[in-house]
Amino acid sequence: MPADQHPIPSVWARPRARREQPALSRERIVAEAVALLDAEGIDALSMRSLGTRLGAGATSLYRHVANKDELIELVVDEVYGELRVPEAGDAAGWRAAIAAGAHSLRSMILRHPWLVSVLGQVGLADLGPNLTRQSERLLAVFQAAGFDPVEADQAMSTIIAYVIGMTLSEAAYLALLARSGQSEQDLLESLRPAAEQAVREHPLLRDGYAARQGQDPRLVREDNFAYGVERVLDGLQARLT
Structure with a gap:
């Protein structure tokens, strides 16, 4: 990549760590973030508030998610998993x-x-x-x-x-x-x-x-x-x- 270009920041463009703490996985973080958003709305979401719900410090979350923007990417994709599209059929x-x-x-x-x-x-x-x-x-x-x-x-x-x-x-x-x-x-x-x-x-x-x-x-x-x-x-x- 040329020196004057910078990658677009995205969780999907960043390699995922091979090993994660079993007690605090990305999946658990995302599930709790969705629950927080459903209960209190977007204004209530922060790394600190999410860490409190998980019983972990915000710094622990950063081992799995780089920032709040990445977290929002993850929760949006998570709820898209609920979408139901029938098979193509004829x-x-x-x-x-x-x-x-x-x-x-x-x-x-x-x-x-x-x-x-x-x-x-x-x-x-x-x-x-x-x-x-x-x-x-x-x-x-x-x-x-x-x-x-x-x-x-x-x-x-x-x-x-x-x-x-x-x-x-x-x-x-x-x-x-x-x-x-x-x-x-x-x-x-x-x-x-x-x-x-x-x-x-x-x-x-x-x-x-x-x-x-x-x-x-x-x-x-x-x-x-x-x-x-x-x-x-x-x-x-x-x-x-």
Whole structure:
């Protein structure tokens, strides 16, 4: 490597030590970090706080993870292991397989809402073993459908971008809901007077708001997400025909 170039810092680009302390492995550190993030959010994560939960000093953690950025790379890849992507199967089943993967990705993000603040800024995340395995499965489905390798990669990126865009907004909304201490139905009911006032002079918005009254907001969110997935798949289907 030329002297004026520096490697991109990433846990996946650094050789892993051959021997680790049995009492404090990388796997244990990552599992506890995920538990901490799920319970308290991204602001609570530090090498010191994680070391306290593990009953170890921060310096012990540094034997396994170089810094917090590497730790975040590891926890992101860890939760990607929860993603479920069906086998490619035959060409006729590709839409159902991709839709199932999209819904699984949404569920994964909603289980770990702290992902909202770290996706897109986690170094070389694409090199993680779970993420590479899931990407391979998605590509296999698209190629079984009839997409060539280049367009299969583009199609995969398109559906993932839709899912992440929709779900990050939903996760942020659910975080607001959690902070309010109210149920979703109660929060929306308390906001009804303000919402009705806001749309009073906008007939299209007013009609849409009125049409949703009385519906289960959770089912509305799920239906909106599913609608978008199907329309993206419609566009991809048109490419095949």
